Structure formats: structure tokens, C-alpha cells
Amino acid sequence: MVVAAVAALIFLSALAVGINDAMIRNSAGLYAGHISATGLPAELPPDSLAVDGVAGIVKRVPVAGILAGPKHFETVIMLGIDPAAEKKNAAFWKKTVQGSFLSGASQGVFISQTLADELAVGAGDTVRFSPGDREHFKPFKVEGVYTTGIDQLDRGLAFCSLAVHPDPQQPWAASVFLKNGVDPEAVLAAYRSSLPVAGSFKSWSQLMPDLRQLIDLNYVSMSMVTVLVFGVVSLGIACAFVIFIMKHLREYGIMKAMGVTAGEMMRLIIMEIMLMNLGASLAGILAGTAAVLLVGSTGIDLTAFTSHNRYFAVSGIIYPRLTAFSLWSPPALALVFSLGSAIWPALLVARKKAADILKVG
Amino acid sequence: MVECREIVKKYRSGRGIVHALRGVSFTVAPAARVVIVGKSGSGKTTLLNCLGGLDRPDSGSVIYNGRDLNGLSPLELSLFLRRDMGFVFQFGNLLSYLNVFENIAFPLTLNAVEGRKKKLRVEELLERIGLSDAGPALPHELSGGEVQRVAVARAMAHRPKMLLADEPTASLDSATGKNLIQLMFDMGRESGCTMVLSTHDTEVMDLADQCIRIRDGMVQAAEV
Numbered sequence: 396m397v398v399a400a401v402a403a404l405i406f407l408s409a410l411a412v413g414i415n416d417a418m419i420r421n422s423a424g425l426y427a428g429h430i431s432a433t434g435l436p437a438e439l440p441p442d443s444l445a446v447d448g449v450a451g452i453v454k455r456v457p458v459a460g461i462l463a464g465p466k467h468f469e470t471v472i473m474l475g476i477d478p479a480a481e482k483k484n485a486a487f488w489k490k491t492v493q494g495s496f497l498s499g500a501s502q503g504v505f506i507s508q509t510l511a512d513e514l515a516v517g518a519g520d521t522v523r524f525s526p527g528d529r530e531h532f533k534p535f536k537v538e539g540v541y542t543t544g545i546d547q548l549d550r551g552l553a554f555c556s557l558a559v560h561p562d563p564q565q566p567w568a569a570s571v572f573l574k575n576g577v578d579p580e581a582v583l584a585a586y587r588s589s590l591p592v593a594g595s596f597k598s599w600s601q602l603m604p605d606l607r608q609l610i611d612l613n614y615v616s617m618s619m620v621t622v623l624v625f626g627v628v629s630l631g632i633a634c635a636f637v638i639f640i641m642k643h644l645r646e647y648g649i650m651k652a653m654g655v656t657a658g659e660m661m662r663l664i665i666m667e668i669m670l671m672n673l674g675a676s677l678a679g680i681l682a683g684t685a686a687v688l689l690v691g692s693t694g695i696d697l698t699a700f701t702s703h704n705r706y707f708a709v710s711g712i713i714y715p716r717l718t719a720f721s722l723w724s725p726p727a728l729a730l731v732f733s734l735g736s737a738i739w740p741a742l743l744v745a746r747k748k749a750a751d752i753l754k755v756g
Numbered sequence: 757m758v759e760c761r762e763i764v765k766k767y768r769s770g771r772g773i774v775h776a777l778r779g780v781s782f783t784v785a786p787a788a789r790v791v792i793v794g795k796s797g798s799g800k801t802t803l804l805n806c807l808g809g810l811d812r813p814d815s816g817s818v819i820y821n822g823r824d825l826n827g828l829s830p831l832e833l834s835l836f837l838r839r840d841m842g843f844v845f846q847f848g849n850l851l852s853y854l855n856v857f858e859n860i861a862f863p864l865t866l867n868a869v870e871g872r873k874k875k876l877r878v879e880e881l882l883e884r885i886g887l888s889d890a891g892p893a894l895p896h897e898l899s900g901g902e903v904q905r906v907a908v909a910r911a912m913a914h915r916p917k918m919l920l921a922d923e924p925t926a927s928l929d930s931a932t933g934k935n936l937i938q939l940m941f942d943m944g945r946e947s948g949c950t951m952v953l954s955t956h957d958t959e960v961m962d963l964a965d966q967c968i969r970i971r972d973g974m975v976q977a978a979e980v
Contacts, residue, residue, distance in 0.1 A: 646851050652843045652845075654836070657830060749810040751811075
């Protein structure tokens, strides 16, 4: 019972961590990165953001303007990007539904499906962009159309290569992608101490407080499930211990007749139960860890359940991951509940007279 | 010397109150071999339990070398049992997860006997009961007679002042039972230990110094 509960809860905890990882990976990896910066001066090179723990940096130069189709026009933010860096680090280009993503220095734009519908254009058509006035329109070919399902990305944005950006000397924005397991706060602290520039840096949790809350909620739910499962399991454990103690009742009576004190008897029974629990917990840890390692390498594809969820915009594959909390909290709770369950039968034996035990046993 | 004074013990059971002992009194001399004889349900086990401090009488007292066992605290009683008393029961005497050596060593461990002395004493007892090679065996690997011999060795391991045996031969055939009683009395004589045992077997009476006949919770006759 303890083996199965510990193994199942280790796996479930690892799965919860994997779901949280997937939501962060999807949300940060799609576009914004783990850290977003705005208002960076044009003279600051992107490499200056490459501190320890950073896996990649993309530079985006925004300029507001008007994007016009054959019949309609829309106000947009045109973002000058490095297509190669975007392909390497971000994932929104994978959401292309028409044409293809930008390449090299072509005079093209990459726009959302919503914007394409509003301008009544599609891949291969020509649109015109003017940064702020209606006089100096520059033609761009619609290289590709995308849709992410996320309103902030699907409305009011257009992308072009930095090489053809109408105003590349504007202050730029950056999305910083971190290596697995790196704490964004540590990188933010490094930026604050090393970058002598103005600019606003925000971590994904500051930019997406809803996701932060969702993850916290996930942890709270998992903790509640763990406690509840062990609450229920502890009843079973208590019954198992009572059966174990009843089975050995006569032997406890014999020991009392030999002069084992009530305190020694309590210690003995609790020690026996702790050792049994320790063995079962170790077996549970091994089984749970094996299951996590087995599934963790291939992942569990839950795309069917996540395809319309903004936090799983890139991929619905969950990779269960072991953390110290997910690994040790189930056996620790098992120990606490087992000890709790052991106290009553231990007290029962310790307080009974040897003659009464021998009479029953 | 052990003295039982007017011991009364009652139990509640499904059939009402059972008067197990109704004012039992007798005296056992030091190093005596005493046999308590009586039918099933006559109160032999209850009397032995009260005599050994495993149960408290409702009234009356058991005076052991001038000390009333009723006056001992639970801790004092446990310490008295581990130092001065040895028990052999009718069945299920051995601790199933300890081997023969460890079973015999158990009271020595309780009395904090040093490792080498403990080993020597256990080996001496194993030889005395004729089970020199059985040290590593687990209780379920022994015959009924061997289990009881190990139980006697364990009860005598710490050289108690008194050994109480509750129908130790009940689960044995008569020859094995007789040998066991002889072994117990021999070991008792060698160590100067007072031995009190209950039995149905009238042949055992011949080996005893004192015989107490008990019926319906009362001493019918005490013969010396």
C-alpha cells in the first residue's frame, strides 16, 4: 500500500512539475522568452545580455505605423527581427498557416491571420507600410501568415527582417531565453548589476501573473492531493499495522513477561513500523523514479487535451520531471502518517498487562 | 521466599463475573520445586500470573522476599521481571523473528550483559539443553520439544531467582514432557532457582518438593 502510494504520488508530482514546465516552456518559448526587455538603446549589442544561464537572445526593433492592403489599412507595430535568431530561439514562426516565415533580408512581412483578414490579403500579396505618416509607404510582400490563438500576438503586430526595417535605430526590445532550470530572477539580478542602461526587464512571471498563479495553484492542488491520498492511505496503513501487531501480540506479551518496559515496547513497535515504512518508501521511490525516467524521456502527448489552450500553444507534450519536492514529499508524508497510525496500536500493546496480552494471544 | 496471602482475582467475561482465585494462600521456600495441580479452569494460570507479577490480584498480596509486588510501579515491576523472574509458557514461547541463539540471549540483552559473557552463557545453555548446533535455527525449524527446551534455556539465561512454568509439557508427548521437567528441575537445582510449575500430569508431583492442589480457585491441599 505504501509502495503503491509513494510511487504513484512521486509520478503524479513529477507530472505536475512537467505540466508546469510545459506551460512555462510554451508560454515563454512561443515569443516572449523567460525575460523580456524593452527600451534598450540602439547602441547596446544583443550579446551584452548573454550572461550565465542565457541560452539565446532575440532582438526586436519596434516601430509604430500603418500597414495598408489594397482596400483597407490598420495601425500596427512593425517589428524588425533577425529571422535566423527567431527560428533558433522562439517558436511563433512554427504557427505559420500560409506561405512561409521570413528568410534573410527579403522585403517581406510576416503577419497574423487576423491582420491578413482585416487587410484582405494573403501570402504572396503586397502590402505597404508607413512609419507614422501616409506619405512614405514602402511595399512589402506578405511572406507568411500565422495564427497563435493568443490575442496579443494575433492583433496589431507585423514582422519584417531587420535589414529592411524602416527605422532600425529605434530603441529595441529583447526576448531572453534561458537554459533549463535557470531562475529568471538570478539573470535579472545579473542584468541589474552589469548593464549601465535604462530599460525595463521583466521575467515571465511578472509579464504573465495569470500563468504564475496557475502554476502555484497546480502546486497547491498537488500538495492537497498528496495529503488527502496519504490521509486515506493512512487508514489502510493503520489497519495493516493493527493486523501486524495482533499477529505478533503473543510475542509482545512474552517480551513484557521478560521485563520489557512500556517505553521500550513503544520504541520497539514504532521502530518496527518505521523500518517497514522505510523499506516500503524506498521501494516506492524506486518504482516512482523508474516510471518518471521511463516516461520522462519520451514524454506524454496530451495535445488532444491542450490544443486550444494558450499555455500549450507550441506543444502539448508533457515531460514529467523529478524535483526534490516531488521525490521526497510523498515518502516524508508516508512516514509522518505511518507514525501517526502506529501510535494507537503501539500504545495499546504498551499499556496492556502481560497476562491480558497472553490471554488474548 | 514467596508468600501468597489471600489472593482474590475476578474477571469479567461474557458469562458474567468469573471468580478465578478465591483467597489463595501458600508459601514457597527458596529453591523449592513446586507443582500446582488442578483441572482446566481451576485458576492455575491466573495464580501463576499473579505469583509472577504478570497480573495484579484484586485483593491479597504476593510477597517476594519481603517485598509486595502490588506496591511496585510498572517500571519497577518490569525491572523485577527482567532480573528475578523467568517464564515458560505452554506454547508460542519463542520470538519468531529471532533465531535460537538470539532468543536465549534476549533476557541477557535486557539485563545489559556484555557481549562476550552473553555469548558464553548462551553457548553453555545450548549445550546444556542438547541443542549446541541449533543456535542459528529459527523457531519454526524446531520440534515442539526443542522449542520448550529453548524456552527453558531462555528463562534460565539470566539466572533468575524464580522460574514459573505454565503447563510447559501440555503440547508434548509424555516422554518428551518428562524429560523437559527433569531438565527444568535439574537446571533449577544447579542454580538454586525456585521453580513453580503448573501441570495436569500427576507423575510430575513425584519430582516436586511441594504440591499445591487447586480447585475452583481455592487451594484444596498443599502437600510437602
